[in-house]
Amino acid sequence: MGIVIGVDIGGSTTKICGFDSSKRLISPLLVKANDPLASFYGAFGKFTDENNILLNQIDKVMITGVGSSFISSQTIYGLPAFHVEEFDAIGLGGKFLSGLSNAIVVSMGTGTAIVHVNDTSTVYLGGTGMGGGTLLGLSKLLINVGSIDNLCALAETGDISNIDLRIGDMTSKNIIPTLPAHITASNFGKVSDVATHGDIALGTINLVFETIAMVAIFAARSKNITDIVLTGNLTRIPIASNLFKELNNLFHVNFLIPENSQYGTVIGAALLA
Numbered sequence: 001m002g003i004v005i006g007v008d009i010g011g012s013t014t015k016i017c018g019f020d021s022s023k024r025l026i027s028p029l030l031v032k033a034n035d036p037l038a039s040f041y042g043a044f045g046k047f048t049d050e051n052n053i054l055l056n057q058i059d060k061v062m063i064t065g066v067g068s069s070f071i072s073s074q075t076i077y078g079l080p081a082f083h084v085e086e087f088d089a090i091g092l093g094g095k096f097l098s099g100l101s102n103a104i105v106v107s108m109g110t111g112t113a114i115v116h117v118n119d120t121s122t123v124y125l126g127g128t129g130m131g132g133g134t135l136l137g138l139s140k141l142l143i144n145v146g147s148i149d150n151l152c153a154l155a156e157t158g159d160i161s162n163i164d165l166r167i168g169d170m171t172s173k174n175i176i177p178t179l180p181a182h183i184t185a186s187n188f189g190k191v192s193d194v195a196t197h198g199d200i201a202l203g204t205i206n207l208v209f210e211t212i213a214m215v216a217i218f219a220a221r222s223k224n225i226t227d228i229v230l231t232g233n234l235t236r237i238p239i240a241s242n243l244f245k246e247l248n249n250l251f252h253v254n255f256l257i258p259e260n261s262q263y264g265t266v267i268g269a270a271l272l273a
């Protein structure tokens with residue numbers, strides 16, 4: 001058996017990875033391009049060149065993602081090409097990266113998809129339109145920042161108390177023992193007249209991540225499990241780790257961001273071979 005290549009064509013990025021005959025993961029990479037075909041072939045060429053992979057070493061190419069419909073050919077450079085369901089790839093990728101046999105897997109990309117995976121099946125549970133697209137759209141609209149990196153840098157200077165209404169703002173008494181005073185009662189519910197761009201950036205990130213987190217928690221409760229594996233580009237935002245760690249303790253769940261989390265779906269696509 002030769003190398004299997006996985007390709008995930010998203011709304012704004014294409015990710016690619018491979019597994020060799022010993023099932024060793026070959027370094028994933030990402031390219032950005034607005035045109036799905038250009039993004040696909042650019043990623044394919046870059047990946048094979050950087051890893052010194054010849055076409056005759058590749059057995060098959062597994063393709064997934066919202067942009068995969070633009071790839072109509074059944075062969076890529078003469079190699080067999082197969083389209084696989086994105087939700088199956090999300091589940092299998094999250095399972096592989098986490099080492100868990102029963103978990104909720106959350107793919108946080110332009111939007112967010114949630115699946116339940118175990119040893120026998122992968123089931124799509126739903127999702128939310130909240131995601132990287134929301135972050136970029138709101139940051140562009142509110143503070144004229146069109147880059148996730150710049151948004152995150154601004155957020156480091158922000159004060160969430162100038163944006164979000166929190167439990168402690170509404171009462172001085174501990175009326176809900178399980179909810180600390182600093183927990184959000186209303187995202188953007190206390191926007192100050194003197195809120196800075198940093199405050200707004202932090203509030204926007206908080207809005208998106210808290211919404212995704214709660215939807216994931218509800219999904220986990222519906223399956224009576226606690227393990228939630230986070231994958232997708234948004235897992236690389238530095239603020240994400242601390243936010244999800246706090247929710248672990250508050251809601252008695254186990255949010256996990258594994259190594260190579262941003263490549264979960266493309267890894268799952270390759271494994272589906």
